[in-house]
Amino acid sequence: MAQVPMEHGLYVAGLLFCLGLVGVLVRRDLLFVLMSIEIMLNAAGMAFVVAGAGWQQPDGQIMFIFILTMAAAEVAVGLALIVQFHHHFKTLDADAARRMRG
């Protein structure tokens, strides 16, 4: 079975991470921001898995389970916050919340 080189997997992970990052930076809708964060988390998880496979170590997959758990918790908290945000601002635009301007 032709092995996919570890580098390729890492490139994909990096690409995914950057996509997520750009999403966080440019999207104003909080739901999309949350999803972009999910993408970044998954990119990190993928990097762990690829590295674990490449080095024949189980640690990468363990880390991925951790990240998965953390991501689930994060989404729960994040969604709750978004609900509160919407309740307060009647919008999901992140830029609406800028009262703490210096």
Place this chain on the structure above:
Amino acid sequence: MFELLWLIPALPLAGFLVIALMGGALARRAVAVIGVGSVGAAAIVSVGVAAQFISAPPPGDSLTQVLWAWLEVGLLRPHVALCLDALSVTMILVVTVVGFLILLYSAEFMGDDESYAWFFAYMDLFVASMLILALADNLFFLYLGWEGVGLCSYLLIGFWYKERENARAAMKAFIVTRVGDVGLAVALLLIFTSLGTLQIQEVMRRAAQEWAVGSNTATLAAALLLCGAVGKSAQAPLQTWLPDAMAGPTPVSALIHAATMVTAGVYLIARTNGLFSLAPAVQSVVAIIGVATLLLGGLSALVQRDIKRVLAYSTMSQIGYMFLALGVGAWSAAIFHFATHAFFKSLLFLGAGAVLLATDEQRDMFKLGGLRAEMPYTFWTFVAGAASLAALPLVTGGFYSKDMMLWNAWTSPKGSPWLWLGGALGALITALYAFRMVFLTFFGERKSVVSRRPGPIMRIPMGILAVLSIFAGFLETPGWLGGMDYLSPFLGTALPGLPHAKSQPAMELFLQALTSLLCVSGVLVAYLLFVAHPEVPDRIAAIKAGGWLQGFWFSGWGFDRVYEFIVVKPFVRIALANRGDVVDTLFTGLARANEALHSSLSRTQTGKLRDYALGVVAGAVLAIGIMVLL
């Protein structure tokens, strides 16, 4: 009785504290009772202490009462300790007795004043400070009293501070005496660093051992002490504050600027006479300053219109006499004149106060006049004071003290006929201006309405002081006139006497006759000029030179103008130029830079979540970049 010594300064201090802390809650009568009573009680204790001191002198003729250790820093161990010797006994007697009489007088004089309580609080604080000054056993403690009296002088000159001019006079007095006080402070430092102690008797003992006569350190120390004394005692060239100090209430002028505080310089020099004996050059400067000031003050007093300013210049001149006596080494004579001067000058001030009260603050003597019939009691006491000031022969206290000083100025090894001549001329001038004042105020036609006459509370002190100023002279009379000498031997236990000059009774009698003649002729000339031919002074003033001289003397020899030009104006100019505070720009600059930095950084706080995320990313990229590249 000696163990009660601490009560003497403590009583007025307690009076001050009580009035100052609860003055608002006390009735006027209660304030007066506490204010006057505390000083009166101190006077009674002083008399008791003095009586015991005279009847049963303590061993060594001095006594030290250590109350507690003030501080202990290395060698510097000043105690709060009182030292009683003949000199301080004389001082505390005069200060408490005259102080009590003047405070009693003020109880009526200040009766209508709205700040009645504060007046008595300040006066009590003054008396307490003056007693500390007189009783202090070390120079450190003495300095406390010295500054205390300066503070009270400031507060009381500016007592009616709502008039700008009075506040200005208070500041002037404080600042000008400060010039001298700096000298005193430096003298203390010098004495401490070179002798290692500030305890006065110890300083005198060590100075005599370690410093040669005329050595530089001794000369410097004495000169610096003299500097302090000159400032406090309003001697040339720091005399300019005294005439302006008359802005204060009249009892203040009587107590502080005539009887007690201004003689603190005389006391200081007498107290540290050991140092001055080690510095003959400085001591002769003392005599020269004395003669210069007595002539300067006397001539200025001659042309003043304001009755209180006459008295101020006269005070300056009389203290000049005391400096002359100190300068020739006649310590006891100076203290003798201090005592008689305290009596007659405070009496004159109280009389002037009664006149001012009666005529609604009419200070210009040319607008007074003819008050003799209206206020006979004030007139007679005033004449008693003026006669004593003019040193009318035989019957007045001032004659004996002035005579003793002049005789010493002639015979003392440090004296000279020139000093005597200055003093004798001064005696003529003194008689002239003293009776000019009497004639202008009480003789001639009446020009102002008498609205109020002194009541009994004001009369009693005036009467007692009149008696004292006439009879205090009999403590010490010349050889041919009974030869009483109570004061000199008494003071001799604390102050070194003069080396006994050859007894020259004929010479002494001749000089006395001469000065007496001068004094009497001064009075006669005053009579001729101001009663018999009042047009003559105007005619003299109309001559160019006469008018110029009058203006020159009237302004106190132009010292104020010179100081204005040399010191005040440049200082004000520098202060104005430095309005922005040049040194401060460094610190305000620091603050400004911080502010600018802050405002530029605070612009990054947009409140937008995405911008913060960008910041985090940029930081992470930067950190990773640095880690990868380096």
